[in-house]
Amino acid sequence: MNREFLELIKTRRSCRKYKPEQITDEELQAVLEAGTYAPTSRGMQSPYIVAVQNPALREQLAAMNARVMGTTSNPYYDAPTYVLVLTPADANNPIQDGSCVLENMMLAAHSIGLASCWIHREREMFSTPEGKVLLKEWGLPDGLVGIGALALGYPDGDPGQAKPRKEGYTRVIR
Numbered sequence: 482m483n484r485e486f487l488e489l490i491k492t493r494r495s496c497r498k499y500k501p502e503q504i505t506d507e508e509l510q511a512v513l514e515a516g517t518y519a520p521t522s523r524g525m526q527s528p529y530i531v532a533v534q535n536p537a538l539r540e541q542l543a544a545m546n547a548r549v550m551g552t553t554s555n556p557y558y559d560a561p562t563y564v565l566v567l568t569p570a571d572a573n574n575p576i577q578d579g580s581c582v583l584e585n586m587m588l589a590a591h592s593i594g595l596a597s598c599w600i601h602r603e604r605e606m607f608s609t610p611e612g613k614v615l616l617k618e619w620g621l622p623d624g625l626v627g628i629g630a631l632a633l634g635y636p637d638g639d640p641g642q643a644k645p646r647k648e649g650y651t652r653v654i655r
């Protein structure tokens with residue numbers, strides 16, 4: 482195993498404080514492309530990835546997510562970019578496909594000095610009429626289910642160290 486890659490995996494952290502400065506288009510494209518190379522069930526490339534940088538739309542998405550969460554704070558931590566992942570509900574393995582995409586993008590982001598955090602509740606957000614209108618506006622097909630999203634941007638501060646791994650996390654049966 483490439484040790485640098487292993488180190489990258491170990492040092493990725495969920496970031497909950499972002500600089501307001503927007504990431505570059507090159508950085509965004511690198512992260513999105515990494516998402517598109519995730520493994521997918523039967524190689525169907527079932528997920529759709531939607532990056533949102535528009536401030537009014539980010540505000541709308543934050544309000545939708547906060548409503549599901551029952552909070553008034555921004556669940557995307559005021560990151561300058563949100564990356565949503567949605568998958569057809571009738572795909573072979575919609576959650577697994579979307580999750581692989583999200584993890585690829587988190588690692589890619591970390592590898593180029595960006596910070597990210599998986600943000601939940603997109604399933605509920607995009608099952609509402611408001612969510613369905615957005616999907617239509619974005620030219621996406623009917624029948625998508627929200628899998629998750631990333632808050633993405635430059636970290637504001639040090640996100641800290643990983644917790645120690647639990648006892649018995651792995652075993653090798655020979």
Ligand SMILES: Cc1cc2nc3c(=O)[nH]c(=O)nc-3n(C[C@H](O)[C@H](O)[C@H](O)COP(=O)(O)O)c2cc1C
Pocket residue numbers: 493494495496497598599600601602629643
């Ligand atoms: C399925 C899933 C949902 C998550 N949802 C949220 C979320 O809504 N908000 C949040 O701040 N972090 C969320 N996280 C991030 C976890 O809290 C985080 O990965 C965990 O605390 C471990 O920290 P680390 O990512 O820095 O290793 C989510 C992670 C996963 C895998």
